[in-house]
Amino acid sequence: MANSTKSMIFSPSTETSLKAAAEFINTTYREPDVLDIGDAALEMIARSWHVAEFDPCDLSELRRLREVRAYLDGLWRSDEQTLVTRTNQILSETTLRLQLVRRGSDTYELCARSSDQSLASQIVVAGTLAVVEAIQTGQTWRFQACLSDTCRNVFVDLSRNHSRRFCDHGCGNRVHVAAYRKRQRPPTPTGGLPDT
Numbered sequence: 001m002a003n004s005t006k007s008m009i010f011s012p013s014t015e016t017s018l019k020a021a022a023e024f025i026n027t028t029y030r031e032p033d034v035l036d037i038g039d040a041a042l043e044m045i046a047r048s049w050h051v052a053e054f055d056p057c058d059l060s061e062l063r064r065l066r067e068v069r070a071y072l073d074g075l076w077r078s079d080e081q082t083l084v085t086r087t088n089q090i091l092s093e094t095t096l097r098l099q100l101v102r103r104g105s106d107t108y109e110l111c112a113r114s115s116d117q118s119l120a121s122q123i124v125v126a127g128t129l130a131v132v133e134a135i136q137t138g139q140t141w142r143f144q145a146c147l148s149d150t151c152r153n154v155f156v157d158l159s160r161n162h163s164r165r166f167c168d169h170g171c172g173n174r175v176h177v178a179a180y181r182k183r184q185r186p187p188t189p190t191g192g193l194p195d196t
């Protein structure tokens, strides 16, 4: 209701897809791998992408999902020219079905569907369309990787002023606590120099 007046950085479907893409990429770095867990985990991934229905995932589909995840990960960390080249490649290889979908009471959004119902295909289409919007609006800088030395996660920076530095998994807090402790530590005695 009220959110139609909220100014948006991306269209709702793009924002959904970019957040889902980041979370999906980040599952690469967590144990156990969500793609090994089973149907409930796949349904969770589908929900995050707003995919309502998908074909059952057999082994080859799981392999494809792993490939798609690695592809998205590479894309996320690419420079803009590489993003454009890879996106054009996907667009030339993929059959899309475009549809206007109602959002709220008086707005519509152009959405794309894949030509088949596999989860991997639907993720590729939604992810590609989201990347297209980011490229068109000059906002690929929002694809960020966590600055923590010990973290491989990515995130989409939806802040107004390009201020986010860390992922959603507690790294910012950990880094700040470590920096605070370092500041609190008493200075180490220099010891060795004799008084003159």
Ligand SMILES: [Zn+2]
Pocket (backbone or CB within 6 Å): 146, 147, 148, 151, 152, 153, 166, 167, 168, 169, 170, 171, 172
């Ligand atoms: Zn992190």
